[in-house]
Amino acid sequence: MSKKTLTLMSKDKQLFNIEEHLAVQSVTIRNMVKEDGASSVIPLPRVDSETLALVIEYLNRQQAPEEDEDYVKKFVDERGEIPTLLELAQAALDLDIKKLMDAACMKVADLIKDFTLEEVREALRIENDRTPEEEKAIRDEFQWAF
Amino acid sequence: MRVSRRKIQKSSQNGVYACVATVDDQDQEEGSWDEYVSWHLVKDDGCGGDLVAPDSLKNHNREGRHRCSRSLSLEIEIGMAVEELPDEVIVEILSILPAKSLLRCRLVCKCWLNLISSTKFKLMHLHNFNQLNPRYFVRRLFLVDFKVEECYDVHLDDEAFTLDRSTQIEFPFDRIRESYCFRIVGCCHGVVCLYDEDENISFSWDMVILWNPSIRRKLTLTLPIFNPIKSSVVLGFGYDKVSDDFKVVSLTYDWSSFSTRPKVEVYIVKTGFWRKVVFPGDLRCFNIQSAWSQIFSNGCVHWIARDPTPGVSRYSIMTYDVTTELFGEIQLPEFSDEKHLLRVSVVGESLAAIYLHHLGSGSAYVVMVMKEYKNPNSWTMLYSTQYTGLAMWIPLRLRNNGDMIVELENRDMVMFNHNDGRYVYVFRGGEEGCYSNSKTCVDRYEESLALLDVGDSIPNKEAMEALMMIQNQGMRL
Numbered sequence: 001m002s003k004k005t006l007t008l009m010s011k012d013k014q015l016f017n018i019e020e021h022l023a024v025q026s027v028t029i030r031n032m033v034k035e036d037g038a039s040s041v042i043p044l045p046r047v048d049s050e051t052l053a054l055v056i057e058y059l060n061r062q063q064a065p066e067e068d069e070d071y072v073k074k075f076v077d078e079r080g081e082i083p084t085l086l087e088l089a090q091a092a093l094d095l096d097i098k099k100l101m102d103a104a105c106m107k108v109a110d111l112i113k114d115f116t117l118e119e120v121r122e123a124l125r126i127e128n129d130r131t132p133e134e135e136k137a138i139r140d141e142f143q144w145a146f
Numbered sequence: 147m148r149v150s151r152r153k154i155q156k157s158s159q160n161g162v163y164a165c166v167a168t169v170d171d172q173d174q175e176e177g178s179w180d181e182y183v184s185w186h187l188v189k190d191d192g193c194g195g196d197l198v199a200p201d202s203l204k205n206h207n208r209e210g211r212h213r214c215s216r217s218l219s220l221e222i223e224i225g226m227a228v229e230e231l232p233d234e235v236i237v238e239i240l241s242i243l244p245a246k247s248l249l250r251c252r253l254v255c256k257c258w259l260n261l262i263s264s265t266k267f268k269l270m271h272l273h274n275f276n277q278l279n280p281r282y283f284v285r286r287l288f289l290v291d292f293k294v295e296e297c298y299d300v301h302l303d304d305e306a307f308t309l310d311r312s313t314q315i316e317f318p319f320d321r322i323r324e325s326y327c328f329r330i331v332g333c334c335h336g337v338v339c340l341y342d343e344d345e346n347i348s349f350s351w352d353m354v355i356l357w358n359p360s361i362r363r364k365l366t367l368t369l370p371i372f373n374p375i376k377s378s379v380v381l382g383f384g385y386d387k388v389s390d391d392f393k394v395v396s397l398t399y400d401w402s403s404f405s406t407r408p409k410v411e412v413y414i415v416k417t418g419f420w421r422k423v424v425f426p427g428d429l430r431c432f433n434i435q436s437a438w439s440q441i442f443s444n445g446c447v448h449w450i451a452r453d454p455t456p457g458v459s460r461y462s463i464m465t466y467d468v469t470t471e472l473f474g475e476i477q478l479p480e481f482s483d484e485k486h487l488l489r490v491s492v493v494g495e496s497l498a499a500i501y502l503h504h505l506g507s508g509s510a511y512v513v514m515v516m517k518e519y520k521n522p523n524s525w526t527m528l529y530s531t532q533y534t535g536l537a538m539w540i541p542l543r544l545r546n547n548g549d550m551i552v553e554l555e556n557r558d559m560v561m562f563n564h565n566d567g568r569y570v571y572v573f574r575g576g577e578e579g580c581y582s583n584s585k586t587c588v589d590r591y592e593e594s595l596a597l598l599d600v601g602d603s604i605p606n607k608e609a610m611e612a613l614m615m616i617q618n619q620g621m622r623l
Binding site for chain 2: 086089090093101105106108109112113114115116117120121124126127128129130135138139141142144145146
């Protein structure tokens with residue numbers, strides 16, 4: 001008997017197949033399967049195809065449980081770009097894959113923890129919405145931390 | 147169509163309890179993915195009402211997701227402003243950053259400042275960061291140029307209790323009088339409570355300081371109501387999770403009569419005042435044995451206390467609940483033979499007691515753990531360890547895994563690994579020139595944002611010296 005396969009659809013309408021017993025590592029998918037058997041295509045409208053490909057690669061890993069911690073660390077280490085990691089973390093959050101989410105967040109935290117203010121803004125694509133005066137007031141008090 | 151909901155910060159103004167944005171993700175033409183947002187108010191009675199989103203919110207594009215979208219800020223007609231907060235992923239990432247990085251990140255944008263200033267985030271950060279980075283600090287004294295200097299080292303909570311060379315703590319305070327050193331009252335939520343103790347001169351309350359070393363912030367307490375002479379003071383320090391506040395409790399004992407119950411005051415950080423608290427008349431063990439014995443855990447301060455009735459030898463753990471401000475008592479385990487209680491500590495969140503037991507051939511430490519808080523029937527022996535070769539001294543602390551840190555008579559520090567039964571040297575304090583034993587302290591080192599909104603920032607030493615010079619010049623003029 002062949003294993004049951006699920007089809008996931010990314011936000012740009014690409015289809016990915018994955019065996020059900022691997023896909024249900026995602027709590028979100030597990031709940032969907034439980035509710036309606038998820039016979040047809042599962043749409044993931046917030047995940048783009050590149051990120052979904054990564055998630056599928058992670059779900060398809062064949063690791064012994066005791067090596068899993070190291071594997072997930074290495075998996076995010078190899079994808080060290082902050083935008084990729086943020087997409088991955090968001091997808092892992094939506095799909096409720098805790099280990100992947102934690103590892104991706106930890107990697108980003110590790111990358112940005114020594115960044116300057118400007119580097120943080122640039123890396124996370126955040127606009128500065130403060131006047132220089134406001135910025136100075138907060139900065140002066142904790143000059144040693146900058 | 148899939149519907150996801152995004153909750154925006156809770157607010158209880160004007161009876162409005164939450165604002166929920168419902169995001170309808172609809173299939174669009176290729177390449178674009180728009181969100182249609184409708185706003186709902188959820189009131190305290192559970193009834194909702196529809197609200198029309200401002201124009202700026204319609205067709206908000208997904209690509210801006212990693213930006214702090216201004217669209218999350220919304221003025222609602224009844225006059226409530228919903229504060230902006232970043233995405234959940236960003237919140238997770240920020241919650242595992244060191245406190246120093248967060249001081250910088252507060253400036254990134256307004257919504258990050260809102261987040262980092264919120265109580266909920268501060269507690270989340272305290273939990274998440276320190277769970278990933280469990281550490282302890284060791285306070286030791288050194289004699290430098292005939293002056294006692296306090297030195298704080300950070301150790302990792304790994305098997306070998308490794309020194310963390312990347313984390314430096316600069317001790318910024320000077321004692322007012324010729325006292326020996328600051329007494330560390332206790333440590334919780336990353337804040338150390340220090341007391342400038344003077345054992346020789348009559349007590350005059352110069353200094354109780356709350357200190358958050360990770361963000362270099364301090365709060366000096368005002369004077370209490372009682373200002374007694376010929377008395378001794380015991381302090382306790384804890385965090386009240388109901389009012390999200392730190393409290394310092396002070397018990398003043400009259401030296402002339404050991405059977406007199408202490409006068410009690412509590413300092414509530416947010417109010418900045420001391421308040422009298424009634425000490426119960428029916429508590430039998432209320433003479434605190436060692437002012438250094440307090441430990442904060444499970445919302446209560448704990449001390450080893452003794453029944454002062456002449457001829458009675460009875461000990462128990464006296465408790466002070468920081469939230470209810472009530473005193474209580476926890477019974478200690480009963481032994482068939484005599485054991486001497488040395489210290490209260492914690493293993494993880496469980497209360498623990500370390501006893502000394504004299505045997506024919508030597509002595510043994512016995513470590514008892516209270517499995518279920520405030521249930522005296524749940525005292526269980528974790529281990530006992532005999533020592534013969536080492537000149538043992540004071541057990542300082544139990545670690546999260548139950549291992550015991552002990553200071554030896556020659557000021558070396560050892561750690562007892564209770565799984566393999568071996569003693570391992572942490573450092574050779576004697577060789578390093580460590581000045582004193584018995585004033586060494588070990589406590590959890592947690593990074594936190596506590597005191598960020600109530601304390602004063604501590605200038606670094608260079609800035610302070612420059613200021614002193616200016617002041618001295620001014621005096622000479």
